[in-house]
Amino acid sequence: MDLAFECALFVVGLALGSFLNVCISRLPRDESVISPRSHCPACGAFLRWHDNVPLLSWLLLRRRCRHCGGPISLRYPAVELLTALLFTACYLSFGPALATAKFCIFCFLLVGLIFMDAETGLLPREFTYSGIVLGLALSWIAPTDSTATQFFLRVYGAQLPAQAQLALLDSAIGALVGAGFFYLAWALYYLVRKRHGLGFGDVALMAMVGAFLGLKLTLLVIFSAPLAGTVYAAFLLLASRFRKTPEMGEELAGQTSGREMFLAQELPFGVFLGACSLAAVFFGESIWRWYLGSS
Numbered sequence: 031m032d033l034a035f036e037c038a039l040f041v042v043g044l045a046l047g048s049f050l051n052v053c054i055s056r057l058p059r060d061e062s063v064i065s066p067r068s069h070c071p072a073c074g075a076f077l078r079w080h081d082n083v084p085l086l087s088w089l090l091l092r093r094r095c096r097h098c099g100g101p102i103s104l105r106y107p108a109v110e111l112l113t114a115l116l117f118t119a120c121y122l123s124f125g126p127a128l129a130t131a132k133f134c135i136f137c138f139l140l141v142g143l144i145f146m147d148a149e150t151g152l153l154p155r156e157f158t159y160s161g162i163v164l165g166l167a168l169s170w171i172a173p174t175d176s177t178a179t180q181f182f183l184r185v186y187g188a189q190l191p192a193q194a195q196l197a198l199l200d201s202a203i204g205a206l207v208g209a210g211f212f213y214l215a216w217a218l219y220y221l222v223r224k225r226h227g228l229g230f231g232d233v234a235l236m237a238m239v240g241a242f243l244g245l246k247l248t249l250l251v252i253f254s255a256p257l258a259g260t261v262y263a264a265f266l267l268l269a270s271r272f273r274k275t276p277e278m279g280e281e282l283a284g285q286t287s288g289r290e291m292f293l294a295q296e297l298p299f300g301v302f303l304g305a306c307s308l309a310a311v312f313f314g315e316s317i318w319r320w321y322l323g324s325s
């Protein structure tokens with residue numbers, strides 16, 4: 031019975047991942063996700079239903095369009111498979127509970143936003159704003175772990191509200207703290223460097239993450255995402271140095287071009303926020319337990 035449900039959820043994940051691909055291709059360009067129906071991005075030919083089956087069509091067509099032979103991006107099966115795996119992981123983590131539904135919705139939105147930010151540098155409001163509303167609303171049916179909010183309420187001597195209100199409060203505080211932190215970072219960076227380091231889309235994304243995760247897990251994302259971004263930037267810098275130096279024959283030349291490349295590289299920070307939020311869904315509780323136990 032459990033296995034049957036997991037398989038069903040996997041198939042639902044594949045189907046929704048397929049719809050997510052349409053959103054990723056069209057939302058950043060302000061196109062409708064409903065019409066026209068799916069077509070090849072290269073030649074515009076409409077897809078027949080059997081060329082539009084998640085995962086299988088991509089394999090059977092051997093990664094090429096049936097009409098023009100143009101390549102079909104690896105992103106299509108990757109998004110479908112990732113969504114399906116995350117849906118199954120939600121069920122394995124949260125069991126037959128409303129939390130599973132809530133976090134499936136969260137994963138769906140995050141996968142969409144991660145790929146849209148990676149491809150276009152945009153985080154469409156259709157996803158972030160509806161995510162904020164959904165996160166707040168769903169805190170009623172699947173409450174967040176409000177330990178952190180309770181802690182601060184006690185510190186300030188405030189009365190603890192009833193359970194349902196506490197969940198909504200925790201969700202709202204998570205949204206405010208998540209968005210507030212990156213809004214401040216954005217403002218400071220702008221004051222110092224006179225250019226934008228983050229987009230406002232990142233701030234909206236963090237409001238959505240906070241609304242879904244509540245304060246405790248949002249704090250985790252606030253600290254881990256910049257760390258992940260820095261590690262990635264350092265890796266890029268190193269990789270470019272190793273690639274450039276032998277060709278140029280001068281040590282300094284590699285260094286300069288590495289730094290230039292680093293500065294020119296517009297890091298899609300939403301990708302790191304999204305990936306760390308996904309990690310927080312499944313590993314956040316264990317990470318907190320490990321951190322509190324070892325300090």
Ligand SMILES: [Zn+2]
Binds near residue numbers: 072097
């Ligand atoms: Zn084509």
